[in-house]
Amino acid sequence: MKTIEKAKLDSLFAQLAQNYSLLVPVDYNGLTQFAPYSQVQEGVSQLYLDGNVTVSPKTAYLPQSEAMYKFRAQGKKLAIEEMAGLDKQQVLFGVRHCDTKAIQCLDKVFLDEKFEDPQYKNKREQNIVFSLACNNPKATCFCESMGLDRAHAEASVADVQVYDFGDSFGFEAISDKGKACLDKLTGLGETASKLPDQKPQTLKFDVAGLPEKLKDMFEDPIWDEYSFKCLNCGTCSYICPTCHCFDINNKIRGEVGVKLRTWDSCMFNEYTLMAGGHQPRAGKKERVRNRFLHKLQYFNEKHDMSLCVGCGRCVAKCPVNVDITKFIRQVIG
Amino acid sequence: MSDIQSEMRATAKQLLESGEATVVIGWEKGTMPYNSTPVMIRSAADVDKLIWDEYCQQNLSTYLIDFIYTEDKVAIFAKGCDTRAYNRLIQDKRISADKCIVIGVPCSGMKSAKAAAKLPEGAEVPMSKACKECRYPNPVVFDRKIGQDVTPWCTEKDFSDVEAIEAMDQDAKAAFWKEQYTKCIRCYACRNICPACNCTNCIFDQSASGWQSKDINASENQFYGVTRAFHVAGRCIECGQCEMVCPSDVPIMLMNKKFIKDIDTLFGAYEAGLETEGPVPLSHYEVSDPEEFM
Amino acid sequence: MKTASASDVKRINNLVPKIGVVKEILDETPDVKTFRISTPEGERPFTPMPGQLGMYSLPAVGEAMFSVTNYGDDYIDMSIKKYNDGVLTSVLHAMEEGQEVGIRGPYGNGFPIDQFKGKDIVFVAGGIGLAPVRSLILYCMRNREDFGKLTIIYGGRSKDDLCFKEDLFENWPKVPNTEVHVTIDRPQEGWDGHVGFVPDFVKEIAPNAQIAAVCGPPILIKLTLPILSQMGLPDEDIITTLELRMKCGIGKCGRCNIGSCYVCLDGPVFSQAQLNNMPKEY
Numbered sequence: 001m002k003t004i005e006k007a008k009l010d011s012l013f014a015q016l017a018q019n020y021s022l023l024v025p026v027d028y029n030g031l032t033q034f035a036p037y038s039q040v041q042e043g044v045s046q047l048y049l050d051g052n053v054t055v056s057p058k059t060a061y062l063p064q065s066e067a068m069y070k071f072r073a074q075g076k077k078l079a080i081e082e083m084a085g086l087d088k089q090q091v092l093f094g095v096r097h098c099d100t101k102a103i104q105c106l107d108k109v110f111l112d113e114k115f116e117d118p119q120y121k122n123k124r125e126q127n128i129v130f131s132l133a134c135n136n137p138k139a140t141c142f143c144e145s146m147g148l149d150r151a152h153a154e155a156s157v158a159d160v161q162v163y164d165f166g167d168s169f170g171f172e173a174i175s176d177k178g179k180a181c182l183d184k185l186t187g188l189g190e191t192a193s194k195l196p197d198q199k200p201q202t203l204k205f206d207v208a209g210l211p212e213k214l215k216d217m218f219e220d221p222i223w224d225e226y227s228f229k230c231l232n233c234g235t236c237s238y239i240c241p242t243c244h245c246f247d248i249n250n251k252i253r254g255e256v257g258v259k260l261r262t263w264d265s266c267m268f269n270e271y272t273l274m275a276g277g278h279q280p281r282a283g284k285k286e287r288v289r290n291r292f293l294h295k296l297q298y299f300n301e302k303h304d305m306s307l308c309v310g311c312g313r314c315v316a317k318c319p320v321n322v323d324i325t326k327f328i329r330q331v332i333g
Numbered sequence: 334m335s336d337i338q339s340e341m342r343a344t345a346k347q348l349l350e351s352g353e354a355t356v357v358i359g360w361e362k363g364t365m366p367y368n369s370t371p372v373m374i375r376s377a378a379d380v381d382k383l384i385w386d387e388y389c390q391q392n393l394s395t396y397l398i399d400f401i402y403t404e405d406k407v408a409i410f411a412k413g414c415d416t417r418a419y420n421r422l423i424q425d426k427r428i429s430a431d432k433c434i435v436i437g438v439p440c441s442g443m444k445s446a447k448a449a450a451k452l453p454e455g456a457e458v459p460m461s462k463a464c465k466e467c468r469y470p471n472p473v474v475f476d477r478k479i480g481q482d483v484t485p486w487c488t489e490k491d492f493s494d495v496e497a498i499e500a501m502d503q504d505a506k507a508a509f510w511k512e513q514y515t516k517c518i519r520c521y522a523c524r525n526i527c528p529a530c531n532c533t534n535c536i537f538d539q540s541a542s543g544w545q546s547k548d549i550n551a552s553e554n555q556f557y558g559v560t561r562a563f564h565v566a567g568r569c570i571e572c573g574q575c576e577m578v579c580p581s582d583v584p585i586m587l588m589n590k591k592f593i594k595d596i597d598t599l600f601g602a603y604e605a606g607l608e609t610e611g612p613v614p615l616s617h618y619e620v621s622d623p624e625e626f627m
Numbered sequence: 628m629k630t631a632s633a634s635d636v637k638r639i640n641n642l643v644p645k646i647g648v649v650k651e652i653l654d655e656t657p658d659v660k661t662f663r664i665s666t667p668e669g670e671r672p673f674t675p676m677p678g679q680l681g682m683y684s685l686p687a688v689g690e691a692m693f694s695v696t697n698y699g700d701d702y703i704d705m706s707i708k709k710y711n712d713g714v715l716t717s718v719l720h721a722m723e724e725g726q727e728v729g730i731r732g733p734y735g736n737g738f739p740i741d742q743f744k745g746k747d748i749v750f751v752a753g754g755i756g757l758a759p760v761r762s763l764i765l766y767c768m769r770n771r772e773d774f775g776k777l778t779i780i781y782g783g784r785s786k787d788d789l790c791f792k793e794d795l796f797e798n799w800p801k802v803p804n805t806e807v808h809v810t811i812d813r814p815q816e817g818w819d820g821h822v823g824f825v826p827d828f829v830k831e832i833a834p835n836a837q838i839a840a841v842c843g844p845p846i847l848i849k850l851t852l853p854i855l856s857q858m859g860l861p862d863e864d865i866i867t868t869l870e871l872r873m874k875c876g877i878g879k880c881g882r883c884n885i886g887s888c889y890v891c892l893d894g895p896v897f898s899q900a901q902l903n904n905m906p907k908e909y
């Protein structure tokens with residue numbers, strides 16, 4: 001395994017930044033997220049490796065707002081111009097295992113055979129993921145319960161596995177892309193040390209049979225209980241690494257405009273509201289139910305995997321503590 | 334168990350058993366020790382879920398709006414800020430007093446759950462900023478009351494943070510707010526929890542109207558923040574819920590407090606939500622009002 | 628024309644519309660117009676199966692999903708009802724011939740044609756709901772020998788609200804072994820046909836139908852489906868279409884889900900048997 005002392009991390013980043021665009025987890029005025037390394041160099045943000053970031057790295061695959069195409073509407077004439085993708089490879093350093101699993105979920109949606117999404121695919125191809133194993137899970141983390149491997153990142157997504165050895169990081173290539181990237185780096189040490197100890201997760205529960213159980217619970221009174229306090233804000237959807245619903249809308253200046261795709265949330269009224277006024281999911285109950293069932297039943301039925309990866313963001317950040325883990329435990333009984 | 338907590342449970346039990354209330358809204362313990370979160374109790378058998386501790390910061394009054402079209406008679410536990418929010422909702426004609434039973438609970442200030450989440454277990458957790466600056470810890474309106482009134486620890490409005498921003502030059506101010514609103518993810522949690530943001534159909538939920546683009550950038554986000562601040566001006570009861578729920582730590586109250594300060598200067602000292610009658614600074618007109626701008 | 632390689636095909640962004648030109652605009656009713664759309668080169672924008680959908684847009688205004696009601700060698704037809712609160716449909720209705728628009732598709736599953744083959748079919752439609760059913764009716768008529776008796780039952784609020792009048796009163800009644808029954812909700816001067824609601828006529832007019840295609844306002848669907856069941860049609864052969872808010876049309880943006888189905892991808896055509904296994908959230 002290749003290694004680098006944490007004291008020399010800057011030189012590693014400098015090398016990566018020379019060959020690639022480099023995104024690192026940062027604290028920007030209290031908000032943790034992935035941002036260009038230049039922000040750290042300029043002192044705008046601080047490198048943040050103490051835990052997972054609030055806004056997940058899905059932003060590097062499905063940005064919160066992304067131009068899809070430009071158009072010019074001039075009288076009866078219409079012209080459309082597609083956007084160019086990333087032309088440079090981009091390294092994401094320090095993506096946690098839960099978030100690599102989440103990208104695998106997004107692959108199911110955006111790389112499906114019938115309607116592959118080229119904008120997503122472009123980023124998927126250009127991104128090189130350095131995935132960091134977590135030694136110290138937070139009290140809200142529950143990835144193990146959702147079946148994740150804390151020693152190994154999702155191999156279809158991560159390119160380099162990173163381990164934290166206290167005063168150094170260790171790197172192991174997972175993909176060819178990752179190997180090519182590691183091979184370019186100089187000044188790395190070599191070690192055969194065993195993997196770092198990982199503190200156990202405290203939030204643990206059984207999810208066996210969950211989708212099947214939920215199938216018969218569409219009309220269960222549990223939904224009133226869990227939806228009562230929900231504010232129908234978009235916090236959970238926006239910070240969730242697997243929530244991928246989007247809206248398509250415009251930004252127009254005179255005759256020219258840009259078609260954007262922007263994150264959307266099933267918590268919002270406009271999400272399902274139809275012209276003419278019909279609203280199939282009119283209230284909190286219908287919306288909370290749809291979100292939980294999408295995570296825990298519907299996605300399983302379609303793709304044979306859960307759409308919840310146990311990152312714990314919503315547990316930590318829901319303004320009113322609508323807790324999906326409490327819900328799961330109550331359903332499993 | 335605190336006396337207040339047992340009295341809360343006993344009151345809820347009595348209200349539900351007697352049928353005086355069909356629903357009681359209080360707080361229950363959440364996932365983490367610092368999560369005390371809203372709970373709806375419909376059965377006397379469930380009253381032991383109710384808790385009262387130093388994290389019951391969330392304002393419960395906004396939930397009353399969810400019951401305006403139901404047959405329920407709703408009892409809520411209310412701290413000083415919750416009762417001011419209640420008055421605001423009555424004043425905005427969003428709820429009707431005869432459907433509600435307000436059980437006042439004097440409050441000694443709540444701890445900051447956000448701070449607690451960042452501190453190691455067992456560390457001393459500071460009081461939340463809104464609570465530190467609270468001048469009305471005792472319920473200002475109630476049908477019943479539990480516990481003894483406390484002595485307010487703050488008597489004057491503290492505008493020192495607003496003044497610090499006012500002292501900046503224009504560029505520094507612009508840079509400060511741009512930086513803050515770059516963080517906003519437009520989840521609308523601040524709006525949805527705000528007792529003053531109670532419109533049935535908010536302009537930010539009508540994207541086709543063209544008022545606001547769904548593009549996320551500092552400018553669009555600030556438009557959202559400023560518009561909301563203008564809209565709650567004169568109606569903000571300083572519960573600080575907006576800041577409490579913000580996942581991005583935008584200092585939303587700073588802008589609300591600037592409006593409060595300006596209203597005090599322009600219209601005379603005013604406290605929103607203390608009463609339901611009487612003139613409200615920005616929605617009251619007198620023929621003698623100055624009209625220099627006309 | 629350049630032949631696209633496999634990798635070119637892969638890179639097609641399905642969310643980016645092609646340019647279409649509105650060749651002709653036909654007034655169907657005071658609030659329904661049919662738009663005939665070709666490519667700028669005068670070709671058919673895409674080839675839909677009956678019941679499939681197309682995304683139709685004025686990029687500066689908006690984009691919405693409509694069923695393709697008919698197509699010819701060099702065009703597709705989309706019939707669109709104007710809603711007062713619908714920003715896009717209002718602008719579309721104000722548009723003139725020659726306007727360039729965005730068009731993408733075809734989307735959705737379409738009607739299960741094979742299942743209709745050899746059977747006596749009843750088509751039940753109300754209002755603009757005739758638009759998707761018409762694509763199936765026209766298919767059956769173009770391939771007349773593959774299908775049994777065709778019975779069309781269509782209703783509108785008034786005689787002015789009836790769409791596709793030429794088909795209803797001129798073209799279709801002339802097709803062999805075909806019956807067309809039209810009803811309006813309330814009596815009206817100058818109308819001597821049926822008066823009353825569509826569901827009430829179904830049992831009386833087509834008691835021996837072997838398969839049904841139903842589309843119309845939610846209340847028509849809600850009242851007609853149980854009648855078809857009473858007539859003894861198996862749930863698999865009671866076929867209807869659903870409509871929900873859509874944005875992407877290709878099962879990614881999320882909003883048109885009913886349980887684990889996406890209406891844009893797995894629908895819009897569903898059988899009663901399928902609906903029985905789906906949450907009632909539409």
